[in-house]
Amino acid sequence: MKLKVRGVARFYYATCYSIKGLKAAFKHEPAFQYEVIAFAVLFPLAFWVAQTATQWALLVGSALLVLILELINSAIEAVVDRAGTEFNELAGRAKDLGSAAVMLGLMVTGAVWAGIIIDNQGWL
Template sequence: MSNEKVTGLARFYYATCYSFKGMRAAFVHEPAFRYEIYASLLLLPASFWVASSAMGLAMLMSSCLLVLMAELVNSAIEAVVDRAGLEVNELAGRAKDLGSAAVFVTLLIAGLVWSAALWEKLMAG
């Protein structure tokens, strides 16, 4: 086997394949990720109706994608911790709790962005 790293377009292709493999794994194995995907399938199209500007649209869409990103990172943390061992460990529990907290914060951000956009839409008439 060669020690040479793949570069250029081939690297981009393989990296994209690994990314889709990870998203598929999250969808198959993580119920929370599935729920967030389903919510995004509703919210992303709705953002075109709710947004009052291009920046608002970008904020609404980004807030949905940020939740998915945090859930992916949280799932990765959980997988690594579970792989390390099943015994109860304070640091392992803290790592999982911190990942969960990151998801919670992104959900708060999304809620804030969507609430502000809906408020703006309602006040504009």
Template sequence: MIVTKSTGLIRFYHATRYSLKGLKAAYRSEPAFRYETWAALAMLPFSFWIAQSGLQLGLLISTLLLVLIMELVNTAIEAIVDRAGTEFHALAGLAKDLGSAAVLFSLFITALVWGGIIYDNFLVG
């Protein structure tokens, strides 16, 4: 049996639906994703006030999105590991810990970028 994949606008439509379905699932099932979403939404208006150029604005907003992206990847890793089995396995634990570490590093990047831009724009200038 040959299965043909959608192309063009139909593929884009379906891909968008799947993406929105994933976002809804993450928001409903993952408290960390909800907290980070609300934090990003709270910080977004400040990015327009803090930034003094388009590049700075892009960096500030990109770091907020980076945290959400890493949380989605972490959630996907956890779902796959949990699907594979409920018994403890060192590699399963490692995979979950590494996903969590990726989220942590994205938070560090966000703090560094926001701190650096705030420092440059308000404390030095």
């Protein structure tokens, strides 16, 4: 029976696994690469657009949400692809649902950015 790592060692190993996952996503997932580039543009832009700390948190948080959803989508796709190459309706549905989650995250990000920019400009 394998003993579970606890305490600081658990945090260390969990961090290593997380970094390994980020590296794998960046290496093997083109969509994640594009979204990281978009985040690299949006992050500094958020300092210029935001007028309050809350606005900044919403701008950056919504952009991070897309990265999080893409990681989950990529994990779903990896598991489905590992399960087999033959067509399966449920496997296709799982992939489509993951993709839809990313699309909705992109829509949320667009709405947050547009709403804050419009609000700050006093257009409404």
